[in-house]
Amino acid sequence: xxxxxxxxxxxxxxxxxxxxxxxxxxxxxxxxxxxxxxxxxxxxxxxxxxxxxxxxxxxxxxxxxxxxxxxxxxxxxxxxxxxxxxxxxxxxxxxxxxxxxxxxxxxxxxxxxxxxxxxxxxxxxxxxxxxxxxxxxxxxxxxxxxxxxxxxxxxxxxxxxxxxxxxxxxxxxxxxxxxxxxxxxxxxxxxxxxxxxxxxxxxxxxxxxxxxxxxxxxxxxxxxxxxxxxxxxxxxxxxxxxxxxxxxxxxxxxxxxxxxxxxxxxxxxxxxxxxxxxxxxxxxxxxxxxxxxxxxxxxxxxxxxxxxxxxxxxxxxxxxxxxxxxxxxxxxxxxxxxxxxxxxxxxxxx
Amino acid sequence: xxxxxxxxxxxxxxxxxxxxxxxxxxxxxxxxxxxxxxxxxxxxxxxxxxxxxxxxxxxxxxxxxxxxxxxxxxxxxxxxxxxxxxxxxxxxxxxxxxxxxxxxxxxxxxxxxxxxxxxxxxxxxxxxxxxxxxxxxxxxxxxxxxxxxxxxxxxxxxxxxxxxxxxxxxxxxxxxxxxxxxxxxxxxxxxxxxxxxxxxxxxxxxxxxxxxxxxxxxxxxxxxxxxxxxxxxxxxxxxxxxxxxxxxxxxxxxxxxxxxxxxxxxxxxxxxxxxxxxxxxxxxxxxxxxxxxxxxxxxxxx
Numbered sequence: 001x002x003x004x005x006x007x008x009x010x011x012x013x014x015x016x017x018x019x020x021x022x023x024x025x026x027x028x029x030x031x032x033x034x035x036x037x038x039x040x041x042x043x044x045x046x047x048x049x050x051x052x053x054x055x056x057x058x059x060x061x062x063x064x065x066x067x068x069x070x071x072x073x074x075x076x077x078x079x080x081x082x083x084x085x086x087x088x089x090x091x092x093x094x095x096x097x098x099x100x101x102x103x104x105x106x107x108x109x110x111x112x113x114x115x116x117x118x119x120x121x122x123x124x125x126x127x128x129x130x131x132x133x134x135x136x137x138x139x140x141x142x143x144x145x146x147x148x149x150x151x152x153x154x155x156x157x158x159x160x161x162x163x164x165x166x167x168x169x170x171x172x173x174x175x176x177x178x179x180x181x182x183x184x185x186x187x188x189x190x191x192x193x194x195x196x197x198x199x200x201x202x203x204x205x206x207x208x209x210x211x212x213x214x215x216x217x218x219x220x221x222x223x224x225x226x227x228x229x230x231x232x233x234x235x236x237x238x239x240x241x242x243x244x245x246x247x248x249x250x251x252x253x254x255x256x257x258x259x260x261x262x263x264x265x266x267x268x269x270x271x272x273x274x275x276x277x278x279x280x281x282x283x284x285x286x287x288x289x290x291x292x293x294x295x296x297x298x299x300x301x302x303x304x305x306x307x308x309x310x311x312x313x314x315x316x317x318x319x320x321x322x323x324x325x326x327x328x329x330x331x332x333x334x335x336x337x338x339x340x341x342x343x344x345x346x347x348x349x350x
Numbered sequence: 351x352x353x354x355x356x357x358x359x360x361x362x363x364x365x366x367x368x369x370x371x372x373x374x375x376x377x378x379x380x381x382x383x384x385x386x387x388x389x390x391x392x393x394x395x396x397x398x399x400x401x402x403x404x405x406x407x408x409x410x411x412x413x414x415x416x417x418x419x420x421x422x423x424x425x426x427x428x429x430x431x432x433x434x435x436x437x438x439x440x441x442x443x444x445x446x447x448x449x450x451x452x453x454x455x456x457x458x459x460x461x462x463x464x465x466x467x468x469x470x471x472x473x474x475x476x477x478x479x480x481x482x483x484x485x486x487x488x489x490x491x492x493x494x495x496x497x498x499x500x501x502x503x504x505x506x507x508x509x510x511x512x513x514x515x516x517x518x519x520x521x522x523x524x525x526x527x528x529x530x531x532x533x534x535x536x537x538x539x540x541x542x543x544x545x546x547x548x549x550x551x552x553x554x555x556x557x558x559x560x561x562x563x564x565x566x567x568x569x570x571x572x573x574x575x576x577x578x579x580x581x582x583x584x585x586x587x588x589x590x591x592x593x594x595x596x597x598x599x600x601x602x603x604x605x606x607x608x609x610x611x612x613x614x615x616x617x618x619x620x621x622x623x624x625x626x627x628x629x630x631x632x633x634x635x636x637x638x639x640x641x642x643x644x645x646x647x648x649x650x651x652x
Contacts, residue, residue, distance in 0.1 A: 239428035293556060294549040310562065325573065337584075
């Protein structure tokens, strides 16, 4: 009898332990239904592909969970993986519908609209007549400009600063019970309230193509689109990660429109069209009192004799002035010093 | 006319050889050109050179110059390895911009203060009929001759330095450079700080003007920094005999040795204006065996 009772207790305890273990396990792997991290959690996981490039396959779970795609399960972007271990995977197609439901339309979420915006932009691979442009491989794909960015939450409690406001989260908890939801919602909203990248980072992304000498030569583009920005005080402040200054997108994207719909400066609808530039200068956070004259300033001079002769000769003038002043002055200074030291030596001897 | 004034006029009027080893000052004696090697000097200064206004202006200018140069050059060379450390020292890019602009306003204030001081004191001197252009920073033909003479001296072609005024050719070059530099930096800086308003001033469409302002501001600042670091500091503070600093910047006084060596003609004025200095020089000459005696101004050293 006693033995039976003990066995009953033991079975009860072990069942409890099993349930507890399973519960903990399920919680920890909630975002990884396919158990992909079974392998991809190892930092050294990598391979050399057919082109000889090293592919790092490690997924840092804590970093991923703080990224804007944290709610997207692995299968959302890699639907072709059906078994573990898997074979070679297809390239990710960002236009796929994923399992997330977009709350305003209650439809499955997709980046499909971006394709429409991009097709209207100067970066489209297809021209107005629907024909492929020359050198289509030069035009950007999603991943040429985008990675999986981390959340950049802002706190607006008392003053604006980077990070999460615990006080605000406390307010959310009054109505919303799931901390997971609150955390994601807060991060999503406050991250979208400002630029996800710093101006320096945006300039670097644009520079990947716009500072590629072969690419810009093929397309007859400005040779130093990004380095000429870096020459200005806007660019210099960007170098120090200042976010109060304009980046490429602020002046090249029509206000209120998708950044994917960037138009040519020859297009009269573009904000970079000569008569429209003033709109970007006049943005409330920039130069609200700017006149049309200000908008005519050349913001991408190349210090090239042919393209920007005034800047070129002006720089040359200051170089000559500096050298022409400094050299004679240095000459007098060294002659003076030489004589002083010579006289002192002579006096010491005497 | 005092004896010193007679001697001064003789030099400027070309009535005597400026190479003259002895300069005769009535009531004092024959002052040999190299007397500066024998005088006693207080390193903090013996003779008046700058008014308290000029001392304040210099302190304001050099402190703001350091802040402006440090924040401005670090911003201009933002891609160099040391620049971020300097910007961090000033509290980040936004704070250093604020410091740069605040320092610029203080420097402009000091420049206005300087102009008011110069205009006011010049007007006062003109009214009192004491104005003498030779004691000002205005370049005169004599400065060119002094420069040639000094180069000859540096090369060992002549035994003594020229007899120069309160402001010698080096200081006049430097002062003109400051006038030019201030004009360039203030005007270009204003164009950079208030682009909307400055753009309206141009009668034509200024595609390149903002860039010219940027080039002017940066290149002139670099030039000013080089000149201050290598020319001003070397010539004024680090020159043998004055190292580690010429304290005139704080005391407003110049050492007797320096005044005699580089501003001999101003020293002659000091002799007529400061009785104690006359007494000191007279006793020194007696001590050195150069007591008052009749003789030629051109007399060579025995």
